[in-house]
Amino acid sequence: xxxxxxxxGFVVFAxxxxxxxxxxxxxxxxxxxxxxxxxxxxxxxxxxxxxxxxSLGVTVYFVVLSVVIxxxxxxxxxxxxxxxxxxxxIRGIIILPFLISGVVAATTWSxxxxxxxxxxxxxxxxLTGEPILFLGSRAWAIPSIALISVWKSMxxxxxxxxxxxxxxxxxxxxAGRIDGASELQMFRRLTLPLLRPVxxxxxxxxxxxxxxxxxxxxxxxxxxxxxASNVLQMYIYDKAFGQFDFGYGATMSLALFAMLIVxxxxxxxxxxxxxxxxx
Amino acid sequence: xxxxKLIPAxxxxxxxxxxxxxxxxxxxxxADGGTVNWWTxxxxxxxxxxxxIAGFEEENPGVTVNISQFGVDDYFTKLTAGFVxxxxxxxxxxxxxxxxxxxxxxxxxxxxxxxxxxxYDLGVFNVGVKNWQYTDGKQYALPxxxxxxxxxxxxxxxxxxxYTADDIASMTWNPEDGGxxxxxxxxxxIDENGVRGDxxxxxxxxxxxxxxxxxxxxxYVGQTTWNPFVSTTGWRLGxxxxxxTEFRYDDPDFVKSMEWVRSLSDRGIAPKxxxxxxxxTEQLGSGKVAMSSGGSWSATTFAxxxxxxxxxxxxxxxxxxxxxxxxxxxxxxxxxxGSKNKENAWxxxxxxxxxxxxxxxxxxxxxxxxxxxxxMDAVAADQLAKGxxxxxxVDAAKNGCIYPAYPSANGSEMGTxxxxxxxxxxxxxxxxxxxxEMAETSKTILAG
Numbered sequence: 001x002x003x004x005x006x007x008x009g010f011v012v013f014a015x016x017x018x019x020x021x022x023x024x025x026x027x028x029x030x031x032x033x034x035x036x037x038x039x040x041x042x043x044x045x046x047x048x049x050x051x052x053x054x055s056l057g058v059t060v061y062f063v064v065l066s067v068v069i070x071x072x073x074x075x076x077x078x079x080x081x082x083x084x085x086x087x088x089x090i091r092g093i094i095i096l097p098f099l100i101s102g103v104v105a106a107t108t109w110s111x112x113x114x115x116x117x118x119x120x121x122x123x124x125x126x127l128t129g130e131p132i133l134f135l136g137s138r139a140w141a142i143p144s145i146a147l148i149s150v151w152k153s154m155x156x157x158x159x160x161x162x163x164x165x166x167x168x169x170x171x172x173x174x175a176g177r178i179d180g181a182s183e184l185q186m187f188r189r190l191t192l193p194l195l196r197p198v199x200x201x202x203x204x205x206x207x208x209x210x211x212x213x214x215x216x217x218x219x220x221x222x223x224x225x226x227x228a229s230n231v232l233q234m235y236i237y238d239k240a241f242g243q244f245d246f247g248y249g250a251t252m253s254l255a256l257f258a259m260l261i262v263x264x265x266x267x268x269x270x271x272x273x274x275x276x277x278x279x
Numbered sequence: 280x281x282x283x284k285l286i287p288a289x290x291x292x293x294x295x296x297x298x299x300x301x302x303x304x305x306x307x308x309x310a311d312g313g314t315v316n317w318w319t320x321x322x323x324x325x326x327x328x329x330x331x332i333a334g335f336e337e338e339n340p341g342v343t344v345n346i347s348q349f350g351v352d353d354y355f356t357k358l359t360a361g362f363v364x365x366x367x368x369x370x371x372x373x374x375x376x377x378x379x380x381x382x383x384x385x386x387x388x389x390x391x392x393x394x395x396x397x398x399y400d401l402g403v404f405n406v407g408v409k410n411w412q413y414t415d416g417k418q419y420a421l422p423x424x425x426x427x428x429x430x431x432x433x434x435x436x437x438x439x440x441x442y443t444a445d446d447i448a449s450m451t452w453n454p455e456d457g458g459x460x461x462x463x464x465x466x467x468x469i470d471e472n473g474v475r476g477d478x479x480x481x482x483x484x485x486x487x488x489x490x491x492x493x494x495x496x497x498x499y500v501g502q503t504t505w506n507p508f509v510s511t512t513g514w515r516l517g518x519x520x521x522x523x524t525e526f527r528y529d530d531p532d533f534v535k536s537m538e539w540v541r542s543l544s545d546r547g548i549a550p551k552x553x554x555x556x557x558x559x560t561e562q563l564g565s566g567k568v569a570m571s572s573g574g575s576w577s578a579t580t581f582a583x584x585x586x587x588x589x590x591x592x593x594x595x596x597x598x599x600x601x602x603x604x605x606x607x608x609x610x611x612x613x614x615x616x617g618s619k620n621k622e623n624a625w626x627x628x629x630x631x632x633x634x635x636x637x638x639x640x641x642x643x644x645x646x647x648x649x650x651x652x653x654x655m656d657a658v659a660a661d662q663l664a665k666g667x668x669x670x671x672x673v674d675a676a677k678n679g680c681i682y683p684a685y686p687s688a689n690g691s692e693m694g695t696x697x698x699x700x701x702x703x704x705x706x707x708x709x710x711x712x713x714x715x716e717m718a719e720t721s722k723t724i725l726a727g
Contacts, residue, residue: 032362032384114556116567136553138706223695225553226703241356242691244380 024250031244042251052252054227055235058142062231063210065146070206073154075199078161079187091162095155102152106219109148110135135220138228145229148216153209157202164198165191200271204264211260232256314343315620315627318371320354324423324647327640328631334639335630342623362386367615369624372423374610375410376690381613382413388614389417393625403634404650406676407609409683414522420611421632422650427607427681428503428574429671430595431559431581434588436488436569440467440475444590447570452508452595454535460508460595461539461548464490467569468548476548483547490548492562492571493555494540495705499526499697500684502606503559503574509536510604510682511597521685526721528697529714537714541705552705560584575672579645582667593671593680605675608684609650648672689724696720 025042027035046052077094097105112118113134121131134144168191176186192199214233217223223230223238232252240249319325325348332344347368349357355377361367362381373381381387394401401408407422432447442463451458467490468476475481476490494504500516501509512532517523527533543549555562560577562568564584572594573581581589594605612628614621630636637654641647642661648669649655655676659669675681687693700717703709 030380030384031359032381032386110556115554116550117555117557117561117565133551133553135556136551138708220556224699224702225706226708227699230699238691238695242695243689244359 021250022254024247025254026251027247029247029250031246035247038247042248045248046251046255051227051230051235052232055230055232058228058230059211059213059232062142062146062149062213062229063207065143066149066210066213067203067206069146070150070154070157070210071199071203073150074157074161074202075192075195077154077158078165079191081158081162082165083183091159095159097152097154098156100152102215103219105152106148106216109151110220113144136225138225141221141225141229145213145216145220148220149210149213152216153206157206160202161195161198164195168194196271200268203271204267207263207267208260211256211263313341313623314345315370315623316345316347316368317624317627318347318349318354318358318368320349320351320372321647322348323644324348324372324640327643327646328636330639330643331631331636334636335627338630339623339626342626344627362615362617365617367617369618369620370612370614370628372610373420373613375608375684375686376694378411378413378419378611378686379688379690382419386616387413387419388616388618388621389413389415389419390421390614390625391417393614393621393629394418397625397629399629399632403632405652405655406607406681406683407611407650409521410609410686411611412521413686420613421628422609423612423631424647425607425609425650425676425681426575426648427605427672427675428507428572428594429578430570430592431563431573431577432570432590432592433563433566433568434590436467436566437590440569442466444592447590447592450592450595451597451600452511453598454509454512454532454539457539457543458595458598461543464543464548464570465546466490470547476546481547483545486547486550488566489550489568490570491543492559492568492573493550493552494543494572495552496698496701499694499701500606502608502684504572505536505540507572507594507603507605508540509533510606511595511599511602512536513602515682516606517685517687523685523687524722524725525718526687526693526697526725528717528721534711534714537704538711541707544705552702563587563589575648575669576646578669578672579662579667591668591671593675603675603678603680605681606684607676607681652676687725689727692727693721693724696724 024035026037026039028038028041029035081091081094112120115121115131115133115136120134125131132140134140172190172194173186176190181189212233213231214237217229217231217234218237221229223234236249236252236256239245239252317328319328325346329346332346336343355374358367358371367386373387378387393399401418401421404422406425408418411418411420411422413419430447430450434444437444437447440463446459446463450460450463452460457464462477465476467488468481468486469488470476470482471485471487472480472482473487476483494508497504500506506516509532514527514530514532514536516526518525518527544551550562550568555567557565559568559571559573560580563571563581564587566587578591581591594603596603612631614624614628618624631640632651634651634653637649637651638657641649641654641658645658645662645665645667649658655673659673662669697717697720700709700713700720704713
C-alpha cells in the first residue's frame with residue numbers, strides 16, 4: 001500500500017501512455033477524430049518511407065559522432081580532473097554547459113557559427129581565408145550539431161566518470177607505479193578496465209540521449225539543408241504535431257523504441273556492464 | 280485499520296487531483312455563458328485587442344471577454360489539445376496553415392448564418408475574406424489582419440552607389456536577365472577589395488556587401504522571397520487558385536525564375552543558402568546586405584535598426600514594366616464549433632471586425648496591418664508621424680497589386696516535403712529535374 005502513489009503514478013504516466021502509443025501505432029489517428037484500426041498499414045508505410053530511413057541514417061551518424069567524441073572528451077577530462085585537481089570550483093565550471101537550456105545553447109552557438117557574422121567563423125577566416133558553412137551545408141550540419149551537443153553534455157558525463165574514478169582505490173595506482181607502469185599504461189590497463197561498469201552506464205545513457213536529439217536541431221537547422229540534419233525525432237515531431245498524423249508518428253516512435261532496446265541490450269552484453277574487474 | 284485504508288485513499292487523491300486540475304483547463308471555460316474566451320499567439324495583439332474590450336462590454340452588458348496569449352511554438356498544440364479535451368477557447372486566431380486540418384475535422388463553426396442574421400457586411404474588409412472560404416463554400420473566419428512584402432534597402436549604400444529611392448521603387452524584373460533589379464543588385468555588391476559586382480576584377484567568392492539578401496527558400500510559397508518576382512509574370516502557385524489540386528512548380532516561367540534566383544548566389548550577388556543564420560533585419564542591420572525582400576510585419580523593425588537608414592520600396596515591376604504582384608496572407612478570427620457560447624463569441628469577433636476596434640487595436644502596437652482600409656490608413660498615418668512610411672503597403676492594397684494567399688490542403692506536409700527539394704536545388708544538389716518532381720509531389724499531397 002505504501003508504494004501505491006508511486007505505482008499509480010507509474011501506471012498513469014508510463015505504462016498507460018506506452019500501451020496507448022503501441023495501440024495508436026496500428027491506427028490512423030488524426031487527434032480530433034477517434035483512431036481507426038489499420039493493422040500493419042503504418043508499418044508497411046514505414047518500410048517504404050525514404051525520409052524515415054534517411055532520417056535514421058542521419059540520426060545514427062549523429063549518435064556515432066556525438067557519443068565517440070563525447071565519451072572520449074569526458075573520460076579524458078575526468079581523468080585530468082582526477083589526477084590534477086580536487087577543486088570543486090573547476091568541477092562546477094566543467095558541468096556549467098549542462099545546466100544551460102538546450103534552446104539557449106543552440107541559439108548562441110548558431111550565432112557564433114554564422115558564416116558571415118559569427119565569431120568562430122571570423123577566426124577561421126583569419127586563419128584559412130575561407131569561412132565554413134557550419135549549419136548551412138550538408139557536409140557540416142551534423143558534425144556541427146554533434147559538437148554543440150558534446151559541448152553541452154560533456155560536463156555531465158565527465159562528472160559521472162569522475163565519480164567512478166574516485167571509487168578506484170589509490171593503492172592500485174601505487175602498485176602500478178611500483179611495477180614501473182607509465183601514466184598512459186596505467187590509464188589503459190588500470191583506469192579503463194576498472195571504470196567499465198560506469199562507462200557502460202554512461203554509454204547507454206549517451207546513446208539513448210543522442211538518439212533523442214531534438215532541441216538543438218530544431219533551433220539551429222530545422223532539419224536542413226535538404227534534410228541533411230533531419231534527425232528521427234524531428235521527423236516524428238513533424239508528422240505527429242505538424243501534420244496531426246499521430247498514428248504514423250506513434251509507429252515511428254515504436255520503431256525507435258525497439259531499436260533502442262536492441263542497442264542497449266547489445267551494449268550491456270558487449271561491455272559486460274554488470275561485472276567489475278576489481279575482483 | 281483506519282490508517283491503512285486512509286493511505287491508499289490519500290495516494291489516489293494525490294494523483295487524481297493534479298489530473299483533475301489538468302482537465303479543467305486554463306482558458307477554455309466555455310460553459311460560462313457570460314465570458315468569451317479568445318486566444319491569440321501574438322503577444323502584441325493580445326495587448327492591442329484589450330483596447331476593444333471596454334467598448335464591447337459596454338455594448339453587450341453581461342458579456343465579458345477574457346484574452347489569453349500563448350507563444351506560437353505551443354499555440355497550435357495547446358489549441359488542438361483543447362479541441363480534444365473539450366476546453367478550447369470560444370474564439371481564436373488561426374493561421375491558414377491549419378485551416379484545412381481544423382475545418383476538415385469539424386472544429387470550426389461556419390459563420391455564414393451569423394453573418395446573415397446580424398447583417399454583418401464582409402465588404403468592410405479589402406483583403407483576407409477569400410483566404411478563409413473552405414471547400415464547402417462557407418466562410419469560416421473574419422480576417423484579423425493582412426501581410427504583404429516589400430523591398431527594404433540601406434539608403435546610404437544606395438546613395439553611395441549613385442541611385443535614388445525612386446530608382447529602387449521603379450526597378451523592373453524579368454526571368455531572363457533579372458531586369459534593372461539585377462543591374463542595381465549587382466552594382467550594390469562590393470567585394471572585400473572594394474570592387475563592385477559589375478566592375479572588372481570583382482571576386483564573387485569574397486563579398487563584403489551583398490546587393491540583395493537570399494531570395495531562395497523561406498517556405499514553399501516564397502511569400503517574401505521569390506514570389507513577388509515570379510508573380511509579375513502572371514504565374515500563380517495553385518491550379519485552381521483556391522484549394523488547388525496541383526502547384527505549378529513545373530511551369531517554364533517558374534523554372535526560369537528559379538534559375539535566375541540561383542544565379543544570384545552563384546555570382547556572389549546574394550548570399551548562399553545557409554550563409555546567414557540570422558534573419559533579414561539583422562543582415563541589413565549588419566551592413567552585409569544592401570537590399571532585402573521582406574515581410575510587411577518587419578517594417579517597424581527595419582525602421583528602428585540602429586545606425587542604419589532603411590528605405591521601403593514596393594516589390595519589382597514585372598516583364599511588362601507595369602505589373603506589380605504580391606501574395607497577401609491574413610490570419611483568421613474563428614469560432615470553435617464545440618463552444619457553448621457561440622452567439623457571444625460571434626458578437627466578440629464581429630466587434631473585433633469593426634473599423635473602430637481595428638483602429639484602436641492596431642494603433643496600440645503598430646505591429647499588424649488591419650484588413651479594414653480606414654483602420655489601415657489610421658495606422659499608416661500614425662506610423663508616418665513616428666518616421667515609418669508604410670505608404671508602399673497602403674498603395675499595394677488599394678491599387679490591386681496584392682492577391683490572396685489562397686488556402687490549400689495539408690499545408691504542413693507540403694512545407695516539410697517541398698522545402699528540402701528547394702534547398703537541394705539552391706545548393707546545387709539537384710537541377711531543373713527537381714521541378715517536375717515537386718509538381719507531382721504537390722498533387723499527391725494536395726489530394727491526400
